Amino acid sequence: MSLPATDNFNRANEDPIAGSWTEMLFDTLVHMVLQSNGVFCNGTDDYAFAIWNADTPASDQYSQAVLHEGGTGGRRWLVNVRMTGSGGTVTGYALAQSTANLYLLFSIAGGVATQIASVSHNVGDGHTMKVTVVGTTLTMYDNGSQVSTPVTDSSYATGVFGLGMLGGTVASSYLDDWEGGNMVTVPPPAVSNAIRKLTGSATRPAPFKPGLAR
Amino acid sequence: MWIGRRAILLLLAGLTLTPVLAQAQTNVQFYIVPKAVVADSDFPGLVTVRPKYVGAGDLGVDNDVVGWTALNFGSESLYIIGFAPTPAQDSALSAKTDVLAFPSNMGANVSATAVTKIQGVLETAHITGDWVNTGLTYLQVARITARIVNFRNRLEGTYLLQTLFAAGVTVDTRLNQLPAGVVQKMNAAAQSLGLDTSTITNSMTIRQAFAILAQQAPTSGLSIAGITL
Numbered sequence: 001m002s003l004p005a006t007d008n009f010n011r012a013n014e015d016p017i018a019g020s021w022t023e024m025l026f027d028t029l030v031h032m033v034l035q036s037n038g039v040f041c042n043g044t045d046d047y048a049f050a051i052w053n054a055d056t057p058a059s060d061q062y063s064q065a066v067l068h069e070g071g072t073g074g075r076r077w078l079v080n081v082r083m084t085g086s087g088g089t090v091t092g093y094a095l096a097q098s099t100a101n102l103y104l105l106f107s108i109a110g111g112v113a114t115q116i117a118s119v120s121h122n123v124g125d126g127h128t129m130k131v132t133v134v135g136t137t138l139t140m141y142d143n144g145s146q147v148s149t150p151v152t153d154s155s156y157a158t159g160v161f162g163l164g165m166l167g168g169t170v171a172s173s174y175l176d177d178w179e180g181g182n183m184v185t186v187p188p189p190a191v192s193n194a195i196r197k198l199t200g201s202a203t204r205p206a207p208f209k210p211g212l213a214r
Numbered sequence: 215m216w217i218g219r220r221a222i223l224l225l226l227a228g229l230t231l232t233p234v235l236a237q238a239q240t241n242v243q244f245y246i247v248p249k250a251v252v253a254d255s256d257f258p259g260l261v262t263v264r265p266k267y268v269g270a271g272d273l274g275v276d277n278d279v280v281g282w283t284a285l286n287f288g289s290e291s292l293y294i295i296g297f298a299p300t301p302a303q304d305s306a307l308s309a310k311t312d313v314l315a316f317p318s319n320m321g322a323n324v325s326a327t328a329v330t331k332i333q334g335v336l337e338t339a340h341i342t343g344d345w346v347n348t349g350l351t352y353l354q355v356a357r358i359t360a361r362i363v364n365f366r367n368r369l370e371g372t373y374l375l376q377t378l379f380a381a382g383v384t385v386d387t388r389l390n391q392l393p394a395g396v397v398q399k400m401n402a403a404a405q406s407l408g409l410d411t412s413t414i415t416n417s418m419t420i421r422q423a424f425a426i427l428a429q430q431a432p433t434s435g436l437s438i439a440g441i442t443l
Contacts (some may be wrong), residue, residue: 047260059322083248105283112261112262114262114264115262115284117262117282134434137366150437152364152434154367154371
């Protein structure tokens with residue numbers, strides 16, 4: 001397939017989710033399930049992740065999905081990047097929207113989820129949540145707007161994208177319309193002849209580096 | 215003509231400065247805080263770790279820290295957390311004996327008292343702290359610390375898949391006392407971040423290697439809560 005990869009989940013039910021998806025099992029009893037054209041986790045007390053297996057993305061990548069909110073109880077919707085491994089060896093990054101109205105960014109290592117950012121943000125039914133990773137910089141978005149300053153983490157250099165969830169039922173809380181792709185590297189702007197003439201240099205003036213002059 | 219060139223260069227410099235100054239105006243402060251393993255009633259199947267004192271009620275009534283980003287020290291039990299605190303939050307956090315609070319003026323030089331505290335915390339966390347002195351600003355200390363943490367996270371998260379400091383290894387262990395495979399992975403991890411390892415030799419200690427790596431900015435940049443390091 002070609003990137004960006006997309007899945008609107010409009011097909012027959014899958015339990016667990018299959019095809020272009022591979023589960024990253026923390027708990028063999030908890031699965032990502034496709035039902036009624038949406039995906040959710042069938043466990044109420046554990047996470048489930050699934051990664052896209054039909055493409056090999058570049059290390060600089062993104063994952064996004066539309067979350068749908070309903071029902072009661074604690075639930076979290078997740079989109080993931082740079083995920084590898086299975087079960088107790090899973091590593092990668094996860095952006096979670098929680099019913100506590102927080103966006104949480106996690107570094108995942110096996111069964112341990114280490115928070116590296118937390119931002120107050122109301123759950124928005126129908127909102128697109130997105131996480132990008134470029135180099136060692138992770139950025140969180142809601143409906144296309146950045147919700148926090150970028151976060152630096154160098155732990156995981158490569159992996160694939162995916163999604164995940166805690167709990168939910170298709171009638172209330174689920175994920176839909178997922179997309180994953182490579183981040184496009186924008187080349188630095190060419191130095192114009194005007195700048196070259198003014199500075200006598202083929203490069204732009206060095207950027208200000210805070211602190212060095214203090 | 216010269217005035218025109220200067221004016222345009224100042225304009226270019228101003229355009230570059232604007233976002234940096236905008237960040238500085240957010241009053242972000244840094245704190246080195248321990249990690250806390252939290253019982254998450256929603257997710258009993260997963261161990262959740264977060265900075266200590268950012269949970270509900272941790273700093274008293276109506277004093278919760280909401281909205282923060284952090285540099286995770288990976289296998290070490292520390293974070294540098296950054297956010298714009300209220301005076302009450304800053305006061306409460308600064309009073310904790312296991313928290314190192316950086317001042318709001320990150321351009322200030324590190325005080326003699328703080329040097330000792332910072333050195334102790336960083337040595338315990340295998341980051342090394344002998345380089346901390348009163349000639350450095352707090353921002354420079356944060357930068358050097360973050361660069362070493364950044365290297366260790368890449369090394370341990372992607373290459374070693376465990377801490378470097380297992381089984382009697384200390385920051386004063388020489389590289390030639392480590393298994394060759396570990397040294398190769400240290401080299402690969404550094405290079406993956408765009409760091410030059412050509413001046414590091416096998417007779418150096420890990421401490422010395424960290425010092426060389428910390429002199430270099432990683433190609434992908436480093437920031438905490440919008441403050442570029």
